[in-house]
Amino acid sequence: MLRSDFLPRILLSLALAMTLVSVPKVTVQSQSDDAAQKALQLLQTLTPEQRVGQLFLVTFKGSTALADSNIHQLITKYRVGGVVLQAKNNNFIGPVDTILQATELIQSLQTSVWDASANGAESGSAAEVESPYIPLFVGISQEGDNTPNDQVLSGLSPLPNLMAIGATWDTRYAEDVGKVMGRELSAMGFNLYLGPSLDVLDVLQTGSGEDLGTRTFGSDPFWVARMGEAYIRGLHQGSSNQLAVVAKHFPGRGGSDRPSNEEVATVRKSLEQLKQIELAPFFSVTGAAQSVDEVADGLLVSHIRYQGFQGNIRATTRPVSFDQAALEQILSLPDFARWRTSGGIIVSDDLGSPAVRKFYGSAGQSFDARQVVRTAFLAGNDLLYMDEILSTGDEDSFTTVKRVLEFFAQKYREDTAFAQKVDASVLRLLTMKYKMYGEFSLDAVLPLPDDVEQVGTANEIGFEIAQNAATLISPDASELISTLGSPPDQRDRIVFFTDVQGSRQCSTCTEEFVLGKESLMNAVLRLYGPAASGQVQPYNLESYSFSELAGLLDGVTEELPADMETTIRDAQWLVFSMLNSRVDHGGSRALQRILSERPDLLQGKRIVAFAFNAPYFLDATDISKLTAYYGLYSKTPAFVDVAARLLMQEMTPVGSLPVSVPSVGYDLIQVTMPDPKQVIPLLIDLQSPASNMGTPVSPPGDVNPTFSVGDVLPLVTGEIVDHNGHMVPDGTVVRFLFTLGGEGGTAQQIETVTTNGVARATYPIQSQGLLEIRVVSDPATVSQILRLDIRSNQAAAVTAIVPTPVITEAFVPTITPSVVAQATETLLETPKPKPSMDDWLLSMAEIWLAGLLVYWIGNRLLSVKWGSRWGLLAVIGGIISYLGLSVETQQSLSQWQQFDDPIAPFVLLMVGVFAGWIGGLVWWQMEERKSAEEK
Template identity: 25%
Template sequence: MGSNRSRRLVAVLISAAAVVTIGGGSSAGAQPPEVRHSEVDPAVTEKVRAMSLEEKVGQLFVTYAYGRDADTPHPQNREEFGVDTPAQVVQRYHPGGLIHFSWTDSLYEPRQIAELSNGVQRAATSSGAGIPLLISTDQEQGQVSRLPEPVTQLPGNMALGAGRSAADTGLSARITGEEMRAMGLNQDFAPSGDVNVNPANPVIGVRSFSSDPQLAARLTGAAVHGYQDPGAAGVSAAAKHFPGHGDTNQDSHTDLPVIEHTREQWERLDAPPFREAIEAGTDAVMSAHIVVPNLDSSGEPSTLSPTVLTGMLRDELGYKGVITTDSLQMDGVRAKHPDAEIPVLALRAGADQLLMPQNLQVAINGVLDAVHTGALTEDRIDASVERILEMKRKRGVLDAPFVDTGRVDRVVGSREHAQQAQRITDRTTTLLRNDAGQLPMRQKPGKMLVTGAGEDATGALADRVRARGPQATSLPTGKAPTQQQISQAVQAAKGNDVTVVLINAAWDADNAAQQELVRALQRANVPVVAAAVRDPYDAAYAEQVPTWLATYSDKPVAMESLAKVLFGEIAPQGKLPVPVPDPEGAGADRFPLGHGLSW
């Protein structure tokens, strides 16, 4: 399916590189050369030449639109875009891509998502240059999971790092990509190739595979292969966040983090996953809104740095695919420049795909004005459009942008995928301490309390305990329990044979009351099992508890694996993919990288 104009692009073959000089006239100063594909299929050259400047500039942008179907008005579209429906957003601005979130009212259930995808693709192929859209989200799995059940849920990158299996990582990504493609999504802003060497990192954490750059690299490459697996139709992967967001205690959504890695540290710690992703053929690499002074002295975030994007990513690492920015609404990239200038600086730095500008019309006008004044050349715009169209061609988007909505229910959340996801997750649960020999519970207790962070997580684990025979009560106390909630949990624990307490980011000062919850339960002299359901670092903060596990995820699939370990149905197989530092001893580890007990 698709228009004739779209079909003419199918045969695009882009390979060797040539150089196109970027125009001057920006506060960014002199610009490095732009890598340009030289062997372009004549159909692509013809298409780009036939497009208006406005259509080409539109292809550079990925925006969102509000609503669960393409043709129903949503008031937020009128407020932000001056039109009423997602289809009208596409028809007015001719964006190259559309990104979905729950907050855009776009993600309810699989068939609805598929119908929305078809609707916006009809709008794209029947207007402007007639080029189908990249439709995306960032379905990393685990902590960052945009797509709701029955979409198959997996435990995320750090859990996969604990499993150590490239095969499991590739299969996890393949399942995700196959289900996304069935719903009409063809680009996933994943995987995170960041090496999480800072336990206080507020934005990466369990989104990283490991603090070990070689393990992170191996699994990043496996994930890229899985997402882009042609046997599953495949979605475009985007390895992120270049040059590496793993060593910061600031969040680039709200700050402009500064990472002090030297060049040698970057080569050793941060670069390996991106080298592996490029070797694996990743369709895109996403930039980070961070400053790394030892790599670039300009003070600009990497997203706006020619030294980083062109000098390092293109010239040194030899990357020829699409460079996409992280969201241009994040404070990390908006700290120094007005919104009209940011996309221009990103293009001058070497970016191709401009994600989620604060104001789409202002951003488009900024790029158009830059071309008209000579700050950007139209040839520079063409180079990025060619790369974006090639990415669409490789994934079959140009030739077949529509999906069969009757197939969605057979693919998304299938029994086969659910079974595969459970087997993968079963290999990731990590036993950190079993000092009292409490696990496995060969003799099932009569009554169990499940308390701690997360109503969904405590409820899911309690359900799975009940399914195995014991009575189970769920008593969620949240990430910041009050003293009254702690007292209630202690009283409830005294009426049960065993208490399992789920801990989520208790290392963070805002959530430190969870540490007191664990200690209070232990002081009550009741059998307690503690499980870190996000960051494993929590296990160092309540050493009074002799039994600690890490699941790296609070998803139901992880709670099923936890229940299996508790009752001895499976042995814990996970090994820590990061060290757990001792908060009382500078430089010392409470649990080292690779630690994990079994029986």
């Protein structure tokens, strides 16, 4: 038959050709070509059931995969392509032997698939149909910071969350954490990582809403992109490229106001707005990536709707994960199109989540998982993630998954277009697996036994990040010493309050507390107690939970520790350890409550708060009542130790907020603008003119290049920094200003933008004269100055001048913006100089002489009193006229420039003198009338 032979071969050849196309800026190795060829050959041997099975990523309950289990049937009989392990499904045991058990479970899953392929087990015809071995995707979402966003809660190295990394503003830490995460997960047998989150937290939900919080790197698209690139690079390198990285939550839900698993959020943004903020980090890890290691293997598409997506504010998309038109429009953008052509995969978010059920099962409609999953696949998802999906009427999720698989196999046989789409997606997935392993064998897939022994040993990285992430939120550093005073000593009583939120590795496991009631107190005792420096004594320290504090505020004292209120009143220090204040449990808002409800308990005490989660839950009034407020972002033990050192003032916080905090007036957009206090370095660019990357360099040794008329002058700035001392984001506007001929000459400017903190420009030297060059990047207006005295008979050397870094208003030429997106230059007139000291002396002499003349006239005509009054008013009028001419405004500049005759300023000053004299005459007439009326 034509359909069963010729058409699939044509389809697969086209798919292979698409897979082999390279991505600009990313070198595709021959290994990728080989993987695509092997994938094509394998695909041609698979049955429809084997093909559709590869499209699915499923979950299961339990910590084993025995032969009679549901998951064993799905991976061996139905050939499901991957599984995701989760703590909520009891896939792990704990807190002891968690790593060993998880490693054995993954080995059991992969071995079961291997054994099934070797034995020829296959649906419908167990021994007759060849069943080649295809490794499973074994995925996990492990975001750092332990509960609630980690699945493995013990045994792995304690790593911080993304916001803690973002607060360091150092991509090295993102890469280091990625390496540790990639190495340890790969050593356990995981080969699919659902993360990191590349969401830009541009809308903070400080009230009742819910945002991603510390699950993001921050609120600036550029820095989220840089951190994401480094994190993904670390994951790939740490796992030796045997971990497929699926960045989430595409196309970005940093502006959503509720968890995606509970309800489909709607965000009012157009595609153009998404390209500027939400999509920017995803561009940087797909088609715009600078190296292969920084390329995400896949993107996880979130269930999110957009209002005004195509410009019509009244039009709302379906969840983009189910909207073929919207998803195709996004993926057709150049960077994503190149990435897709090179083999990038699209992974759906959980298709069985309550949010999806609520969206498709609203208004009393039944939930048909087959149609929902089919819609997601046709929308453009290659790998379909189903976590406990359940159709209306089915007895369990296992039944629903089987029916979805059978439905897809049937559609494959009946619908040619559907079959072509399946083949294209399966080819991508098989290619990715071949890229990881080279050959499909059990030895290649299973990690070496020695690898797992190194899991959980990387403890130093957490403390290093904690040191560099810790942030002083309030007050300013200059006020801290005077506000906080000396650190606690042996005589001070300290009461610690902690927002305790427990977790369990499994439903039958014992409860664990990463941040326990006594965690911070114990850290203080360990570092500064009798066994250490002896600065504090155990009998002066006490700890309570936020729940206990809430009970005290509620007046429920029966179950509270004895004398709790008395202990609080007797303390000199109250220390609060905060987590997410929006988490629904008793006591999460205890700090806010005691600040507003019981000021009597706080009077005369030093109150210190540590935010071990997002830093924006307190309002301005709450913060004003605190002595000091620090951001730690993460609650792992290393961050608790750093909090103890900050409390004892042994450590200075050096981190900076990666998100805006309106309650302290911290606006990240303003903070990431160029610092006006800096002197921008300006250098001759000795690198290749074609190079747009790298660090600017000064002339080596005593080499001083010279330039003549006709030469092109290459220029580069040094690193331009923001208010926190970090390099400004890419795209920051920089203007190179050129003045030729000194005062009264002509000025030009070239406008460009930064890349990696520096800006470059070239200037063609076309005429002789004194050339002065400087650079501005608003609001930073002071830079080094380069001068060249260009003459006809000799080349000119460059002289560099470093001005004093004083904030001044600098003249910046105004140009009409060009519609062409490239560096432009405009000829401008240099404004004539302002009044000098000589001008001032001359003007004052003229004004006072005129005032004396008016005094003499008043004295002769009336009296000394009226002569003095008229003279002073005349002087005042003249001074006001002078100030009006000399104030640095556009109007005054134009006034000065209108008069080339030196008599003109004198006339204007005399107008002011005359106006003051007229005022004196009016005053005299009013006094005369008043005297006449009284008589």
